[in-house]
Amino acid sequence: MTEHAALIAPAAAEFTGILCGIGExxxxxxxxxxxxxxxxxLNHLLYWGPWLEAAGRKTAPPEMxxxxxxxxxxxxxxxxAIEKQTARLVDVFGTSGAWQGMTALGAAEMPSSIVGDMVLGEFVFHGWDLAKATGRTLDVAPEAAEAVLASATAMGEQARTMKVxxxxxxxxxxxxxxERALGVTGRNPGWTR
Incomplete structure (x- = not known):
C-alpha cells in the first residue's frame, strides 16, 4: 500500500483547512x-497522534x-499543536518507507501499511466529522475515498469488535x-447537526 503515501499530504491539507475554521x-x-x-x-486526535507517529518512525510509543x-x-x-502534529505525520507517512515492514502500535505488532491507512483514515474520517460538526464540507479526493473504503472494509469487523x-x-x-466508507465505519453520510 505504499502508493497510499501520496494520498497523505493532500488529505492532511484538507484536514488542516477544516481545523483552521474552528472557532472557540x-x-x-x-x-x-x-x-x-x-x-x-480534537483531544482524541492530539492524544493518539504521537502513537501513530512513533509507529511510523518505528520508535517506542510515548509515555502517557x-x-x-x-x-x-x-x-x-x-x-x-495539531497543525504541528499533522505536519509530522505527513513527514513520516508521506514517504513509502513508513508503509513497509512491520511496526508496533503500543503493544500490538502489525504491518506498517495498516498504521499508514489509519493515519489516512484519521485525516479523512475525522476531518469529515469536524467538517460536519462545524457546517463545512470536506473535499475527499477519489483516490483517497477508494483507499479509505478498502481499509475500512478490511478492518471493519475487528474495528467494530474493538469499538473503534x-x-x-x-x-x-x-x-x-x-459515503460507503462512512457507512462501514458506522457513520451516517446524511448526518446533520
Whole structure:
C-alpha cells in the first residue's frame, strides 16, 4: 500500500483547512462521533497522534501519565499543536518507507501499511466529522475515498469488535465510495447537526 503515501499530504491539507475554521464557539458542537464533541475529538486526535507517529518512525510509543479523557489537550494552543502534529505525520507517512515492514502500535505488532491507512483514515474520517460538526464540507479526493473504503472494509469487523467503529450504517445503492466508507465505519453520510 505504499502508493497510499501520496494520498497523505493532500488529505492532511484538507484536514488542516477544516481545523483552521474552528472557532472557540465551535468547540462544544456535537460531532457524528456520538461520544465526542469537537473539543473531545480534537483531544482524541492530539492524544493518539504521537502513537501513530512513533509507529511510523518505528520508535517506542510515548509515555502517557493520563488516559485520553483526562488529557485535556484541546485547550489553549490546540490549533498550533495539531497543525504541528499533522505536519509530522505527513513527514513520516508521506514517504513509502513508513508503509513497509512491520511496526508496533503500543503493544500490538502489525504491518506498517495498516498504521499508514489509519493515519489516512484519521485525516479523512475525522476531518469529515469536524467538517460536519462545524457546517463545512470536506473535499475527499477519489483516490483517497477508494483507499479509505478498502481499509475500512478490511478492518471493519475487528474495528467494530474493538469499538473503534460503530455498527455499519446501510447506505444507498448509488452511494459514492466515500459515503460507503462512512457507512462501514458506522457513520451516517446524511448526518446533520
Amino acid at each position: 464557539s465551535g468547540l462544544s458542537a456535537r460531532t457524528p462521533c456520538a461520544e465526542y464533541d469537537v473539543r473531545a475529538l 501519565s493520563v488516559g485520553e479523557a483526562e488529557a485535556g489537550l484541546a485547550d489553549g494552543e490546540w490549533l498550533s 467503529y460503530g455498527e455499519e450504517v446501510a447506505v444507498a445503492e448509488e452511494a459514492t465510495p466515500f
